[in-house]
Amino acid sequence: MKANEENNQQTPPDEVQATSEPVKDEPAAESANNSTDSTDSTNSADSTAATDETDTIDIVKTDVSAETARRNQEASARQAKVRSERKRPQGKDPQEMTPAELRAELTNKNDDYVFKMHKLFVEAGYTEADADQKIDEFLPEIIAGQRTGKPAAQLYGAPTVKVDHIIHAPAKPIEIKYWMRSVDWSMLYFVILAAVFGVMGFFTKANAANNTSSGFLTLVTMSLSFGFLLTWFTDGMAESQAAKKAGRKPKRPLWRTILLSVVAVFVVMALISMISVILPGLNVVLPAIVYLLMAAAVYGLRYLFRRHYHIKGNTMF
Template structure:
C-alpha cells in the first residue's frame, strides 16, 4: 500500500512534458505532421486543454520513433486519421454535426466568395459590357445560398443509412429543376430590375463582396468548428 502511494506521488511530481522544448526537435516531415494534426483536432472542436493533452501524449512517442528512423506518417497514418482516432477514443467525434442552417449559411458565404471572385476577375478582362456575364448582388446571393442548400443536403444524404436515403433519381430531377429555376430568376432580375442590388456590379465591388464573404465564412468556421467544404459528413451521435 505504501509503495503504491509512493508511486502515485512520484507520478504527480513528475515534470510535465515541455511541448515548446520538444517541437524544435522534430524533423521537417514530423513537424509538418504535428502541424496538420493540431489543425485537424482544432477544426474538430478540441479545446486548448485537449490539444495540449494530445501533444503531451504523442510528441514523446513521435520523437522516440523519429530516433528509430520511423516518421510519424509511417507509424500513425495520415494526421487526419490519427486526429479522428484520438477524438473518437476520448468520446468526442470529429466534426460533430451543426444545425443544417449554420452549415448552409457557412457554405453560402463560401460559394458567394468563390463566385464573386470569379466574376470579379472576369469583369477585369471583359472588353465590353456584353462580355461581362456577372450578375447583381441579389443574383449572386440567390445562386450561392441555393448551391449551399443543395451541397449541405447532399452531405446529409451521404450520411444517412442507405436503406433510409430518399431516391437519388428523384433528388437529381428536383435538383436540376431547382437549378434551372434559380438561374432563370437570377437572369430575369439582372435584366429587368434596375436597382443597385440587381444590376451588374463593377469588378472592384465583386472583389469586395468576395473578401467580406470569405471573412464571414472564416468567422463561422472558427466559431462553430465547422468541417471543410469537401470534408465527408460526420456520423450522427447514436
C-alpha cells in the same frame, strides 16, 4: 344321632360341591367387572387428557404464528418508512442552492472528498478559482446522493479517478446543423462567384454596366440558392450510401435526389433571369475590384464562422 348321620350319608358329595362353587365365584366376577370398568374409565380419562393437551398445543402454535406474522408486518412497515424517509428530499432542491449553501450541507466524508478534489485540480495546473468552479458543477449531484445515503466516493469512486476523468474527458461531438452547413456552403459560393465576377470585370469593361448576369443581386441569389441546394443534395447522397451499407431501403432514393436537384437548378436559373428583367435597378454591376474585395472579406468571415461552430472538412478549401 343316627338319623342325622343317615341324612349326611344320603347327600351326594357332587351336590355339596356344586352348591359351594357359586358362592366362591361371585366375588371374583365382581372384582373382574370392577377392574374392567376402572380400566375403561382410566383409558377414557387418558384420551380426554391427550385430546385437551393437543388442542392446547394447537392453540398455542396458532397464537405464536399470529404473533410472529404481526411482528414481521410491523418490522416491514418500519423498514419501508425508513427507506421513504431516506429518499424524501430534505430542505431545498440542490439545483436551486448556491455553492456556499451546498458546501455548508456537506458531511465530513464528502467535505474531505471535495477537499482532495480541489487539491488534485490545483496540482494539475488549475487556479484556485477554476478548481472551485469545477467542483461547484458537481456539488448538486453530491448533495442529492448524500441525502439518499450515497457518499461522493460511492458515486464517483476515488477523488483521483474522478479528477482524472474530468481533466482527460473526451470532447463531446458537436452537432453541425443543416443551416450551419448551408450558410458555410453559401459563403463559399459567394467567394468563388465574386472572384469570378471580379476577374471577368477586368476583361469586359465595355459591356460590364449592361451585363446584369454578373450583378450584385444575382451574386447573392446564386450563392444562397446553391449553398442550401448543395447541402440538401450531399445529405441525400450520404443517407443513400449509409442505407446501402446497412442493407436497408433509403428514405429518399438516389434517382429522386438527382432528379430534384436538376429541377432545382433550372428553377434557380429561371429566378435569376426574372430578377435581371424585373429588378434591373437593384441588380447593379459593381466594379471588378469591389467584387474581389468582397470575396476576400466573405472568405475571412467564413473562416470565423467555421471556427465558431467547429465546422471541419466537406469543403474545397
